[in-house]
Amino acid sequence: MSLSVSVPLVVISPHLDDAVFSCGNLLAACPGSVVVTVFAGVPPVDMPAPDWDRRAGFSSAAQAVLSRREEDRAGLAILDAQPVWLDFLDSQYNRRHTAGEIAAQLSKVISLHNACAVVAPCGLYHSDHTLVHEACARLWRERDHGGPPWLYYEEAIYRRKPGMLHKLLARWHAAGTVSTPVDLAIGEHTATKARACNAYASQLAMFDSNTISDLSAPERYWQWEASAGDATEVQTACTSEGSV
Numbered sequence: 001m002s003l004s005v006s007v008p009l010v011v012i013s014p015h016l017d018d019a020v021f022s023c024g025n026l027l028a029a030c031p032g033s034v035v036v037t038v039f040a041g042v043p044p045v046d047m048p049a050p051d052w053d054r055r056a057g058f059s060s061a062a063q064a065v066l067s068r069r070e071e072d073r074a075g076l077a078i079l080d081a082q083p084v085w086l087d088f089l090d091s092q093y094n095r096r097h098t099a100g101e102i103a104a105q106l107s108k109v110i111s112l113h114n115a116c117a118v119v120a121p122c123g124l125y126h127s128d129h130t131l132v133h134e135a136c137a138r139l140w141r142e143r144d145h146g147g148p149p150w151l152y153y154e155e156a157i158y159r160r161k162p163g164m165l166h167k168l169l170a171r172w173h174a175a176g177t178v179s180t181p182v183d184l185a186i187g188e189h190t191a192t193k194a195r196a197c198n199a200y201a202s203q204l205a206m207f208d209s210n211t212i213s214d215l216s217a218p219e220r221y222w223q224w225e226a227s228a229g230d231a232t233e234v235q236t237a238c239t240s241e242g243s244v
Contacts, residue, residue, distance in 0.1 A: 008030075008032050008033045008034055008113060008114070008115060008116060009026070009027070009030050009033035009034070009115065009116065009117050009118075009119055010033070010034045010035075010036060010109070010110050010113055010115035010117070010118050010119070010148075011023050011026075011027060011033060011034070011035045011036070011081075011118075011119040011120075011153075012036050012038065012106060012118065012119065012120045012121065012132065012136060013035055013036065013037045013038070013121070014037070014038055014039055014121055014126070014128045014129045014131075014132045015037065015039055015040075015090065015128065016037050016039075016040055016065075016068040016069060016071065016072040016085075016200075017068070017071070017072070017075075017200045017203050018037075018121065018129075018155060018156075019035040019037070019076075020035075020072075020075045020076065020079065020193070020196045020197055020199075020200065021155075021156040021157065021197060021200075021215050022121070022153045022154065022155050022156045022219065023119060023153050023219060024079060024189070024192070024193030024194075024196050024197060024215075024219075025184075025186040025187065025189040025190060025192075025193050025219050026119065026153075026184065026186055026219060026221075027076075027079040027081050027193075027196075028079050028080075028186070028189035028192040028193055028196070029184075029186045029189050031079070031080035031081070032080060032081075032082075033079075033080075033081045033082070034081065034082045034083075034084055034109075034113045034115070035072075035076055035081050035082070035083055035084065036084045036086065036106065036109050037072065037083065037084070037085050037086065038086050038088050038102055038105075038106070038128075038132050038135075039086075039088050039089065039090040039091075039128050039132075040065065040069065040072075040085035040086055040087070040088070041065070041085075041086065041087040041088050041089040041090075042062050042065045042066060042069075042087075043060075043061035043062050043065060043089060043093045044061075044062065045060065045062045046060075047060060047061040047062065047093065048060060048061065049061050049063070049064055050092045050093065051092075052092055052206075053092070055206065056202045056203070056205065056206055057202070057205075058202075061093055064202070065090075067202060068200075068202060068203075069083075069085060071199050071200045071201065071202060071203075072085075072199075072200075074199040075196040075197070075199035075200055076196070078192065078195050078196040078199065079192065079193075079196050084109055084113075086102075086105055086106075086109075088101075088102060088105075090128060091127050091128050097131065099131055099134040099135040099138060100135075100138070102131065102132060102135035103135040103136075103138045103139050106135060106136065106139060107139055110139075110148075115148045116148055117148050117149050117150070117151065118136075118148055118149075118150045118151075119150075119151045119152075119153055119221070120132075120133065120136035120140075120150060120151070120152050120153070121133050121136070121152065121153060121155055122152045122153060122154050122155060122168055122222065123155075123168070124154065124155050124158040124159055124161070124164050124165065124168055125155070125158035125161060125164055126158065129155060129158070133152075136150075136152075140224065149223070150223075150224065151182060151221045151222065151223055152179075152221065152222045152223075152224065153219065153220070153221050153222075154219075154220045154221075154222075156214050156215055156217070156219075157207075157211050157214055157215075159214070159220070160210070160211075160214050172224075177224050177225070178224065178225040179222045179223070179224055179225075180222065180223045180224075180225070181220065181221070181222055182221040182222060182223050184219070184221060186219065187218065190216060193215075193216075194215075194216065197215050
């Protein structure tokens, strides 16, 4: 089966770095795309920085998110991508959201930007990632079949956890979803992605060398089908000044 993907892509990112870390090559290949970060809400100004933010050098939760928004703006500018920040709070700020709430907001953004393709996280690990994936999976199942194609990306860093991808594919299979890997010719954009990744200094400072090395590993994407069938090759083309 052939799948054509045109810009603008709408790439859905749980946090203010995930899209670039996991999809930077694809974004570089598809200039003019939109990155929607779900957990980009700014906490109250009087909220102390939780452990992760404090270790990154921030004195308050609000300072951390505002600084990371600026990092995101800079990183996406390198990739000629537009940031869209939703107001949901990261789970470390002790606020819980539902997949339904997130799906409702994502649906509006996808429609607003007239997405030609949607790229969503696999939900490999971390409660925020799995919640965003659940919201995206809900939208995928409810979508108009004439709507934009969807791809799911393996989140950098988390895909290195032993057995994590195997468990994910088993869950998809048990749910009756056929998943097919998608090979994209986007390796030529690795240097551009690296420059964009370097914009997220507050996060990179927290990573060890093995974690950072995964950011330069080949990106991997999956396409879903609703029912079982023969595996077919999927070719994805990004039509703009160039192609993927």
